[in-house]
Every structure is written in C-alpha cells, then in structure tokens.
Amino acid sequence: MTDTKLTGERADLLAALANARFFLRHTTQNLTDEQANQRTTVSELTLAGLIKHVTGAEVSWTSFIESNGYRMYWEEEADGDWSDTFTPKPGETLATLLDRYTEVAARTDHLIATLPSLDVAHPLPDEPWFEKGSWTARRVLTNLIAETAQHAGHADIIRESLDGQKSMG
Template structure:
C-alpha cells in the first residue's frame, strides 16, 4: 500500500469511527426521544444526526464541485448584518434548511434519519476512493470563511471528521440526559 492509499484508508477509518460513535447514541430510542431537547440547548439527537449528514454531504459536494456546491446568497436588500442581528425581513432558504436540520420535523423517524446518514456516508466513501486528496477549491464567500482561502479535499475530510466528532460529543451528553446511558 502506498502512502496515499494509507492516508486515504486512515481518513475513511477515522470518519467511520466517529460516525459510529454518533449513531450509537441513538440506539434504542423512540422517535419521540430523538426530538427531546433535554438541555438548555436547542439540540436534539435527531437534529444532530440530520445536521451532521447534511454537513458531510455539502462538504463532499464541495470537494468534487468546488464553491458552486455551497451557495450563501442573500435575498435582495438583506445584508449579513441583518442576518446576524436577526432583523432580516427575509431569510434565505439555505439558512432555513440549515436550521431545520437541527430539528425533528413531521415525518422524521429514527429509521429515516439513520438511513439518510448511511446513504450520505456511502456516497462520501465512493467519492473519497476516487478523488485526489490534494485537489483544492476556493471557499465560497461567507463571513465565517477567511477571504480568499482555499481548502484541499484533505482539509475538507479533516473538517468533516472534526465536525462529526464534536457533534458525537454533543449527542453523548444529550443521550445521557435523556436516559442516563453513556457511550463509553
């Protein structure tokens, strides 16, 4: 195995590990429990998994397509300052979708959420198997991206791993608060 194959295998293995850590937190829960918000946070377990799936899907699309895969366009007459202050007269659909990913919506079930995440994971692994990890794309313009910055596919994968691990920790706290079960 060459160094690139070893690196690719290590990245996929780590991503698979953190995904499993996250999805293990919802084993044995009801659909209603997935929507509970047992802490002062707005987070619920179902929403955490939906969010992580959406983030992974978006970043892997970025790895393939570049910045066109992420659109942060604002409605006419709305500024980032309006958005930050919560005073925008209209919010962009991408922002509404992002917020909805943190919630259990009508029709969301444990089975449907985990199935979607598994499909995203399978697609990600197909992409990772064939993509050049050094391919780089400029980040789209957004207040949270450094102006002019570019990320390689390698950086994208590391970001997805970190994001998933961070949310697996959130999920562990939520699960423990719901029924006392701990991941480890």
Template sequence: MTTTDLTRERADLLQSLRRHRGFLLQTVDGLTDEQAATRTTVSELCLGGLVKHVAAMEERWMRFAVGGAEEMQREPVDWVGQFRMAPDETLAGLVERFHTVSSRTDDLIGTLDLDAAHPLPEAPWFEPGAAWTVRRVLLHLIAETSQHAGHADILREAIDGAKTMG
C-alpha cells in the first residue's frame, strides 16, 4: 500500500512510524551477529535485542488494535529474553521478522478504524478501566519505536563509534 492510497492522517502516522523504524534499522546496518548481541551497558539491551523487542512490541499492539486485550495477551511474553539475542538468532533473521511485522502493520493502518477503541489489559502502568483507540495505539508505536531507536544509537556508538543521527 502506498501513502497516496491513504487519508492524510493515516499517511502521516505511517510516514512517522516508517521514519523511526528506518532510524532503528540504519543503526544496526553493517553489524555482525556478534556486535548485534553485544551488551554495552549493565542492562540486558543489545542492538539485536532491540530490533527483536520493537518487532514483538509492534506485533502485540497491533493484535490489540485488531482484537483487544485478549488478542494482545494470547501469547506469553518473555520480558527478559526479548531484549537479548538467543544463540540461534541472527541479526539478519531478526531484521527479516521486523520487516514482516512492519509490513503487516502498514497494511492494517490502511484498513482499521482509527476511532475504534478497546479496554486496556490490566497492568500497573495502565489506568484502571482505560481504553485506547487504534489512533492512540499507533501514536504509542511511534513513540516506542523512536525511543528505542535512540537507545540503539547509544549502543551502536559504544560498539564502534558509529552514529545514526549526528
């Protein structure tokens, strides 16, 4: 789907999400699997893990946008493992999955009712009884992807001095 097929609002949301995805992918471009799995801080974060996490996060939130909290929570989340590269994972494989998830989201942005809302799942970080529209979910994806692209830039600079933005 091209942005010319979308309403202005949908095109703006999609363009912003794609831009921040691009920053994240630019940050990991040219890395070896070993570099992508390197932890450069005391946290669990590594560049491959960030790509993995952003894809998983986007997929979960789009399941929410389509089917609500029950659909979002149909699969358990490995809250620690999603930030690490497993020994059998490659950066190329994680980037491929990222593209698959991104493509599905892009298609959904063109078809979902942006005003449709679902109650949020129960969690300490959500207001009890709150609901989010599909539009709010997309804004959240943009914010999360942007934040993690910034994290990735810091991690990449610690590995080889490369900077994505500046």
C-alpha cells in the first residue's frame, strides 16, 4: 500500500476491499491447478476463473479512475470475448493468477491511498449494462468491494462443492 497510515473513509473502504479479497483468495488455499480449474456446479465458474475475472475487473476500474475512461480489460486480455475473462489461458496457473491478483491489489490500494480526491468522476461508457452518468472514484471502489464480495460468495460455494471446505461459514 503506502508508507503513510490511512484513516477515515479511505482506510475503511480499503479495509472492506481487503476483507473481500481475503475471502476470495482463502477459497483457493491448498488446491492444485486441476482443482482450481474444476467446475463443481452447473455454472461455468471455477475458482481460478474467478480470481482471473476479479483481477481484470480491478484493472479495468482503476484504469477508469486514472485515465478518464473505462476500458474493458478483456479487450486485450481475452481477445474481446467477455466469457474468456473467467477462463485461464494455457500457462496461467493458480499461483500465477494469485500473484497477479496480489500485484493488482497493491496497485489499486496505492492509487486509492494517493488519489487527491475520491470525488474525481468520469462518465461511464455508453453501453447497455451501464447506467447513464458518471461515477466517482468512491463509487468505483464501492463497486469493486461489492463485486469482489459477490465473487467470494460464488467461490465459497464452488469450494464447498469441490471438497466440502467452507471458507466463509
């Protein structure tokens, strides 16, 4: 993160994001790559795929904060196919995905800690899945917290279906 001790709103928001990240990462502990890529429910989701997707979402949203415009990370990372954001490429092991997630998380934390204001806002892209208007850095961060927590819940179900391990309960 940063050398300075954060307090107040930023500290609280980053603590909430760190908590959601912890639970998501925790679901993958002691798994092989084969287990991390195994579908255990009717969903296409896997634990490795969730880690990859959430990492990409953080990259996209921090790019939005920094560059005055949202760029879907899968435009480059997944050959333009949204479903590929949940599918590790050959050579992307659970360990490499978790390492990348750690790097991205540190970058996000540093950005939020050093941003002049959480009120910086940019217009959302004109896409049917976005509301009309602008989002502040604060709104982006609350969205990241919600998305990470939601996927941590998905991961908990997948892990419990895999081997009975409960990471959240």
